[in-house]
Amino acid sequence: MIAEIGHIALILAFVVALAQSVLPMVGASQNAPRLMAFGDRAAIAQFILTAFSFICLTIVFLSSDFSVKLAYNHSHSAKPLLYKISGVWANHEGSMLLWVLILATYGALVPIFGRRLPSSLKARALAVQAMLAVGFMGFLILTSNPFERVVPVPLDGKGLNPLLQDPGLAFHPPFLYLGYVGFSISFSFAVAALIEGRIDAVWARWLRPWVLLAWSFLTIGIALGSYWAYYELGWGGWWMWDPVENVSFMPWLAGTALLHSILVLGTRHSLPSWTVLLAISTFSLSLIGTFVVRSGVLVSVHAFATDPERGVYILALLGITTGAALALYAFRAATLTGAPGGKSVSRDGALVLNNILLVSATLTVFLGTFYPLFIDAISREKISVGEPYFNLTFTPIMCLLIVFMGTAPMLKWRSDNLSRLKSTLLKLFIILAVVTGLTYLIGKSVLGALAIGLCAYLAFGTIATILRRAKFGELPRDQSYALLRAQPAATWAFVCAHIGLAICAAGITAMSVWSxxxxxxxxxxxxxxxxxxxxxxxxxxxxxxxxxxxxxxxxxxxxxxxxxxxxxxxxxxxxxxxxxxxxxxxxxxxxxxxxxxxxxxxxxxxxxxxxxxxxxxxxVVWIWLGALLMALGGFIGLADKRLRFRGSEVTE
Amino acid sequence: MKYLIITILTFFAATFAFAQSLDAKMEVRAQEIGAQLRCVVCQNQSIEESDASLAEDMRRLVRARLEAGDSNADVIDFMQERYGDYVLLKPPVQGNTFVLWFTPFALVLLGLLWFAFRRQKAIANAPLSEEERAKLDAILKGDER
CATH class of the missing domain: 2.40.128 (Lipocalin)
Structure with a gap:
């Protein structure tokens, strides 16, 4: 009975999403307030129905109701409680239901936190969000019904894949999805902005916390997955450049680029169309991640729930979503005008450079992941692309990024010159040289020593940046401390995240060179x-x-x-x-x-x-500690007053 | 007596194991090579990481070639000849991998060139005027009320 109720709730949620994807859009184009306001209510109704459906499935698993095929296949009465719960999403159907639930949750948060948004923008974004929901709920209902019954009722379940019976993995998919799906908000708002044909700093400042939130969750999700692989698979691989890992890493890289370009848009009002393109791409990469894992197109150790036929549906969904958004972009991008960019030597310029390098890194991972498949498809030649390839291509790009990361945040917006920073730069290069030299004496590896030197340079460069912002050395001490305390949350977010990366990169280096x-x-x-x-x-x-x-x-x-x-x-x-x-x-x-x-x-x-x-x-622990520090940075950034979720009751 | 036999057996086992293992330098080389070779029956694992019996055989083969006096490159060539390009985790630079190998560098290079030579309109165009800035501030403040 509970299974049927859950199924009906899911179908109702689908119907609500269908209405939500049409009516607010019509309302926005005809300027009809009531139709636009429907989007708000529908988003919340859709969330309640989906959550109800998810709770029903959880009850099925908790009560070990093996008349439901999914519970029969993936649960067992003797399983510990935690894994009965995580069993809900440790399989294809359940994990897609979780995906849809998170999509609906983010959708419902828009009307709650976005009361002061322009109503047409909000209505259009909610309609786009609902279109995504229609696609994925349709996928669930048509091809992957989690509530399917089995007759005759088996006595006991088949159990959960033992590799997945682990606390690290129990929480890995929810965090990963909170990240992946979180980028749907930036996607929806990017598409809405394209339809409206205008974009501004208010748009960027409202959207930035959502990007931060999704990015932080994705960081935690990836770190959990890496830690799980490290101790559970038993050979100490913390990152294997496995296709399934790569597809979660690509949205992270693109999301990192987005995080920085939206900062430029929010502060300087430049890069509007580029930011929109990144927002679309980041979510498309999340969809690719979902497609790859759910279809098993690239077989790998992680793809535990695979079925090629369902892959066709998701591929079509991916093609339509990405294709439509990019087509819209091609038609409308020209209407999104912003202020001109800053000079090359300026914080704007540095952030453009950041985007160039991060996007190159994303495309490199993309190429390394899909090229073997591509070659196999066109010429039946089989090649492998593994760690050595990424070490030679991805790693140098990241090293170059760190070189700029260490000093670029010290630059002023718009226009700056490096001679102003001469003494700080000199100190940083001395740190780089000394740390590299000492590491070489101990570790006897030139590349390893250089990499550790770069990490130290990044960490000290970040500290130097915050000291400069508080004008230490220019003002009396107490005034500097006051300035330090007055720094906005965004500054502390930056410090946390950049030092986190330095720590993470140091761990990666030590692990790759001296293990x-x-x-x-x-x-x-x-x-x-x-x-x-x-x-x-x-x-x-x-x-x-x-x-x-x-x-x-x-x-x-x-x-x-x-x-x-x-x-x-x-x-x-x-x-x-x-x-x-x-x-x-x-x-x-x-x-x-x-x-x-x-x-x-x-x-x-x-x-x-x-x-x-x-x-x-x-x-090796530094890898995950660094990643957690990065995620913490993202969460701290949410507290920035300039980014406050406007018009909400949730204030400090 | 029983303990004596066990001790002797353990001793022999230990010396046997010792004789079996290569000297440390060669082992380091073997691991370096092994990390670049894919266990061809596994999903994305190098032969050094895999527990599969084929990986075990391939590890032995690498060590045997090293003992026979092959250089690292010789061993990799040998394995490539035997198992095909698929065995190389670092794909060879050849006709069908040019795109794979050179795109990343081309991207970065083109990006940097574009960055260096893009028209810097900022000098000519002023950013937000005072009036515009005041307007924006007013909008933002209005929201915060």
Missing amino acids: ASAAKALQPGQSLSVAGYEFTMGELENARRENYEFLGTDVRITKNGKAIKTVHTERRYYPIRNMLTTEAGLHLSLRHTLFASISENPDPASKAKWVIRGYYHPY
Whole structure:
């Protein structure tokens, strides 16, 4: 019964979205206030119905109602509570329902926070938002009904893919979707602005918090996914340039560009049509991400719920959405005029440079991800594009970006000259040289040392920027402190995010240059040595737990005879799914991560030896800490007074 | 006696394992090469990362070629000949990959050239006039009321 109610609620939400996609648009063109106001109410009704439908599906999973096919396929009565809940979205249908729910949530927030928006702009944006909802709800109802029943009713479910039974992954999709789908707001408002044929600083300032919000969630989502891959897949890969990772990274890169160009638009009123194009592209890349994961067109470790036929629907949806928006852009972009850009040496100029580099980086990832597919399709030649390709193409672009990032925020808007910054720049280059030199002496790697030097340069450049803004050295101390306190939230957001990137990049460098690993077939009591650490295998343990059997061992890690930590690693066998997983044992610390995993028996005949892998990963935690700091920066930026969600009751 | 046998066996196992492993330098080279080769039955994993038995065989093959005195490039050529372009995580620069390899650099270069030589209208055109700025401020303030 609950399943049917949920299904009906979803269909009603679809009908509401259908009306919402037409009436406010008509209202806006005929200047009919009541039709425009319908958009506000419909957006909220659509949200309530979708949320209700989602709650119904959650109840189905919680009550282990295996007469619903989805719960039967992806749940099990013996599953822990957390995974019964996360099971709702750890499959194709449920995750699409979550997608639609988040789309409706963002849509409903527009009338709540946008009371003072021009009513025609808001009505048009809500109509566009509803068109997206119509497309995706139609997809759910027509091809992926989550509420389908199964007859006869099975006794128990098949269980959830054990790889997904992990807290990191339980929260990864919601955050990722909050990011992906969050960009739908900038898409809808970009399309609405194109229809209106005008765009201004008010538009940009109203939209910026939404971009910040989506970007921060996406950052957290990607970081969670990376952390999950790191410890769950058991070989210490925190980022594999896997197609599924790449498609979540592309909207992030484009979204980062958007975040900066919308800043220029909001402050200087230049780059209007470019910003609109970025807004459209960012969301299109999110749709591509959804398409790739949901259709399984690029098979990879993450695409757990795949079905090529559904892919055609999403591809059509992607084609229509992106195609229509870009066609509209082609016709109307010329009407969006803004102020002329600043000089090359100015903050405006630097942000244009930022956009050039970020867009190049996005296209590079795009090319690396889809080129093998393209070559295969036209000539049946198979090539692989892996980490070495991205190291040679993507990494230099990012390094160049960091070079500009370290100093560009010190520039003034409109026009500036570098001689003003001479002494600060000199200090920064000394820091760069000293850190590079010291790192080289310790680490013996030229590229690694240069990269760490750049990270230090970025971090100190960011600090120097904030000190300059507070006029330290120019004014008396107490006045400078007062100025520092008076800095807007946006400044602190910038400091947080840029230092976050420096920390993240330092972790990435350390991890790529100085990590070490070894593998050896061991008997209990034997050990292997990695980067000066001894990994000693303990007694083998073989038993059953909740819903799996396991074979595990303690691995004692010592350095020069001194105990560091004993970690536990195991191979799990899930009989319900007939799947094996590896749980690595980790010793996480800020300086390094030591990490042991047990893998298959090298010689099945003798049960005496097991392959133990030991890993030494310096500063790997910095990667995720840096990412979280970036996301925190985004959230801090939301508090900026100049960007306040206007006309809302939600003030400080 | 039992313990003695175990000790001796462990000792032999240890020396055997030691003899089996290459000297450290060669192992570093083997890992460097392995990180550039795709485990051809896996989904996007290098042979160094994969637990698949084919990856294990490929790792052994790399080490055997190194022991036979091949240079790093020789080993990669050998693997390419044997498994095709698909095995290379770093695609070779050739006819069908020119676009792949050169687009990123071309993009950055064109972008920078455009940036350096774009017409800088800002000098001629004034930004917001005082009047316009006041108007904008008024609009923004009005919203905040």
